[in-house]
Amino acid sequence: xxxxxxxxxxxxxxxxxxxxxxxxxxxxxxxxxxxxxxxxxxxxxxxxxxxxxxxxxxxxxxxxxxxxxxxxxxxxxxxxxxxxxxxxxxxxxxxxxxxxxxxxxxxxxxxxxxxxxxxxxxxxxxxxxxxxxxxxxxxxxxxxxxxxxxxxxxxxxxxxxxxxxxxxxxxxxxxxxxxxxxxxxxxxxxxxxxxxxxxxxxxxxxxxxxxxxxxxxxxxxxxxxxxxxxxxxxxxxxxxxxxxxxxxxxxxxxxx
Numbered sequence: 475x476x477x478x479x480x481x482x483x484x485x486x487x488x489x490x491x492x493x494x495x496x497x498x499x500x501x502x503x504x505x506x507x508x509x510x511x512x513x514x515x516x517x518x519x520x521x522x523x524x525x526x527x528x529x530x531x532x533x534x535x536x537x538x539x540x541x542x543x544x545x546x547x548x549x550x551x552x553x554x555x556x557x558x559x560x561x562x563x564x565x566x567x568x569x570x571x572x573x574x575x576x577x578x579x580x581x582x583x584x585x586x587x588x589x590x591x592x593x594x595x596x597x598x599x600x601x602x603x604x605x606x607x608x609x610x611x612x613x614x615x616x617x618x619x620x621x622x623x624x625x626x627x628x629x630x631x632x633x634x635x636x637x638x639x640x641x642x643x644x645x646x647x648x649x650x651x652x653x654x655x656x657x658x659x660x661x662x663x664x665x666x667x668x669x670x671x672x673x674x675x676x677x678x679x680x681x682x683x684x685x686x687x688x689x690x691x692x693x694x695x696x697x698x699x700x701x702x703x704x705x706x707x708x709x710x711x712x713x714x715x716x717x718x719x720x721x722x723x724x725x726x727x728x729x730x
Contacts (some may be wrong), residue, residue, distance in 0.1 A: 566635040568609040568644055570690055570697035571595075572714045572726040575628045575646075585623065585643055587632055590656050590714060597634055597643035607644065609633065610698055613690060617645035629654055631690055631726055633697060647690070649716070649725055657681055658712045658730070664705040671724060673711060683715050683724040691727040700727055 573589040583599040599620040617633060620643040631647040659673035662680055669685040689700030705711065705727075714726040 565606040565608040567696040568607055568633050568635050570631050570633050570692045570726070571728070572629075572631050572649075575623075575626055575630055578624050578626060580624075583621070584640075585620070587630070590712075596640050597632060598640055600642050600644050607635070608696060609644065610696075612687075612699055613647075613697060614645065616688060617647045619645050649714075652716050654725075655715050655722070656712065657683075657715065658710070661705050661707050661709045661711060663707065664703075666701065669701065671705065671711075671713070671727070673713065682722070683713055684718075684721045685724050686718075689724050689727065691729070693729050700724060703727060703729075 571587075571589055573587040573595070575585060576588050576594065577586045579585070583601065585597045585599065586594055587597060588594050597620070601621070613633070623630075623646040625648065628646075629649045629651075631649065632643055633645045633647070634641040634643045636642045657673060657675060659675040659681070662672040662674050664671050670682055671685060672680055672682045674680050685700045687699070687701065691698050691700045691703040693703070710730040712728045712730055713724045715722050715724050717723070
C-alpha cells in the first residue's frame with residue numbers, strides 16, 4: 475500500500491509537469507490526455523499494457539526535448555549577453571600618421587591630409603564623444619581635437635581610428651614650421667637610456683636621431699610614446715625628423 479501511495483504522488487507530480495510542459499510547447503492538453511490516463515493505469519496495474527508503456531516513453535522523450543530546447547535557449551541568451559558586454563567594453567585603437575594638411579572643410583566636417591608617402595587621405599572629424607578610445611594618455615595631453623583644428627598647410631601628426639577609404643580623426647599635433655626630413659632604414663642600435671636611435675639608411679650610411687618625450691611612434695598596436703618603442707636590431711623604421719638645438723630629433727617614427 476505504501477508503494478502504491480508513493481507511486482500516486484509521483485504520478486500526480488508527473489501529471490502536473492506534463493501539463494506545464496504542454497503549455498510551454500503550446501500544444502493542446504486534450505490531445506495528450508490518453509498519455510496521462512495510460513500512465514495512471516500502468517502505475518496501478520500489475521500488467522501494464524503496451525500502450526501505457528509507449529505513452530510513458532513518449533512523455534519522457536518530450537520532456538528531454540523540452541529540457542534540451544531550454545538548455546540551448548539559455549546558451550543563446552548567455553552568448554547574446556557576452557556579445558553586448560564585449561561591445562560595451564570595446565575600445566577603438568588610435569593610430570597615427572605624419573603628413574601635411576591640404577584642406578579643412580567645416581561644412582562636411584572632413585580634413586584632407588597628404589601623407590609623407592604622397593598619398594592624400596580623407597578624415598572625418600570625430601563627432602561621437604561617447605566612443606571609448608585606446609589613446610595614450612601622455613600623447614593626448616599635447617594635441618588639438620579634430621573638430622577644433624583649422625590650420626591648412628600645417629605639418630602634423632594625425633591621430634585617428636577606423637579603416638577603409640575614410641578614417642575618423644580624433645586629434646592633430648602641429649609639428650610647427652621648419653625643415654623636415656624623412657628617413658627610412660633598419661635599426662642598428664636603440665639606446666633607450668641615451669634616447670638615441672641609429673638607423674642604417676638604404677644608401678648604407680648610418681644616421682642617428684635623438685628622441686624626446688614628445689616623440690611619437692606608430693606601431694601595429696596603435697600610437698605610443700617614442701621612448702616606449704620596442705625597436706630591435708634589424709627592424710625597418712621610417713623617421714620624420716627636424717633639427718632642434720643642433721640635433722636631428724625624431725618627431726615621428728613608423729614601424730614598417
